[in-house]
Amino acid sequence: MDYYAQGAAYVGPGRMQAMPQVQQQLAAQPANDEVVASLVQDLQKGDERETALLELSKRREQLQDLAPILWHSFGTIVALIQEIVQIYPQLAQPPTLTATASNRVCNSLALLQCVASHPETRPLFLKAQIPLLLYPFLNTSSTERPFEYLRLTSLGVIGALVKVDDQEVIVFLLNTEIIPLCLRIMESGSELSKTVATFIVQKLLLDDSGLYYVCESAHRFYAVANVLSKMVGVLVQSPSIRLLKHVVRCYLRLTDDARAREVLRQCLPEGLQSDPSLKRLPHSISQSLEEDPTTKRWLGQLLTNLNYR
Numbered sequence: 001m002d003y004y005a006q007g008a009a010y011v012g013p014g015r016m017q018a019m020p021q022v023q024q025q026l027a028a029q030p031a032n033d034e035v036v037a038s039l040v041q042d043l044q045k046g047d048e049r050e051t052a053l054l055e056l057s058k059r060r061e062q063l064q065d066l067a068p069i070l071w072h073s074f075g076t077i078v079a080l081i082q083e084i085v086q087i088y089p090q091l092a093q094p095p096t097l098t099a100t101a102s103n104r105v106c107n108s109l110a111l112l113q114c115v116a117s118h119p120e121t122r123p124l125f126l127k128a129q130i131p132l133l134l135y136p137f138l139n140t141s142s143t144e145r146p147f148e149y150l151r152l153t154s155l156g157v158i159g160a161l162v163k164v165d166d167q168e169v170i171v172f173l174l175n176t177e178i179i180p181l182c183l184r185i186m187e188s189g190s191e192l193s194k195t196v197a198t199f200i201v202q203k204l205l206l207d208d209s210g211l212y213y214v215c216e217s218a219h220r221f222y223a224v225a226n227v228l229s230k231m232v233g234v235l236v237q238s239p240s241i242r243l244l245k246h247v248v249r250c251y252l253r254l255t256d257d258a259r260a261r262e263v264l265r266q267c268l269p270e271g272l273q274s275d276p277s278l279k280r281l282p283h284s285i286s287q288s289l290e291e292d293p294t295t296k297r298w299l300g301q302l303l304t305n306l307n308y309r
Contacts, residue, residue, distance in 0.1 A: 067118030
């Protein structure tokens with residue numbers, strides 16, 4: 001409930017002040033947007049909220065101004081936060097999360113992803129510390145589908161934040177537990193969840209502050225390197241080019257740090273070891289690389305950086 005209180009405190013006044021402007025925008029837009037305005041209002045009604053969540057999540061890709069409307073409409077963000085926090089008890093042991101409840105929260109998260117993606121609302125989203133509300137979902141371990149959907153949708157919100165290079169986003173996330181949470185999913189999640197989690201770690205590493213954060217501590221570096229190594233072992237047995245792409249890019253970025261580069265020369269997983277011409281790779285890896293010249297080039301550069309002969 002502390003997270004809910006923080007979110008309500010940050011987002012309340014801003015929305016109230018901007019309400020007349022939003023109303024003017026909606027009034028000047030086509031009739032189709034009147035439906036959107038009605039759906040946003042329905043988020044305040046308990047008996048209408050589930051339908052409104054579903055319909056708005058379906059329309060979010062076609063509505064460029066949906067994020068500001070959601071943020072500045074009185075009570076809307078609080079309603080989405082309520083949907084999130086009220087499901088926390090269902091995550092406890094033994095978990096009681098149903099598919100219906102998971103789908104409803106995933107629709108709320110889809111709208112928050114819209115807010116996280118928009119340049120106007122992204123800073124406000126961070127200031128309210130709303131991403132922290134998603135971490136309990138990332139910390140679950142159940143492999144049942146309702147939990148997997150919840151983890152994947154939550155990762156999608158974080159992925160939307162890091163997709164655009166924004167120093168404020170990187171600093172915010174590095175000051176949270178996002179890397180350990182992503183590493184856990186990279187080790188034990190579904191292929192799709194692993195892919196999104198690895199993408200998030202990759203984007204953090206590509207920022208200089210993220211690379212420094214990981215490499216300044218032996219504990220952090222080995223935590224990342226060990227999980228990446230395990231993932232390579234899995235990829236040798238069950239190839240996935242989209243996952244391999246992010247794993248290789250993480251390794252390549254780590255070689256930009258001198259200390260990490262020296263360690264990786266001794267502990268690069270066998271599944272990636274070859275000469276720069278890539279002639280000695282496992283068949284599953286080499287076959288995957290033929291599908292993606294960019295990843296193939298990255299791996300060649302990685303091996304060159306590590307002085308493999």
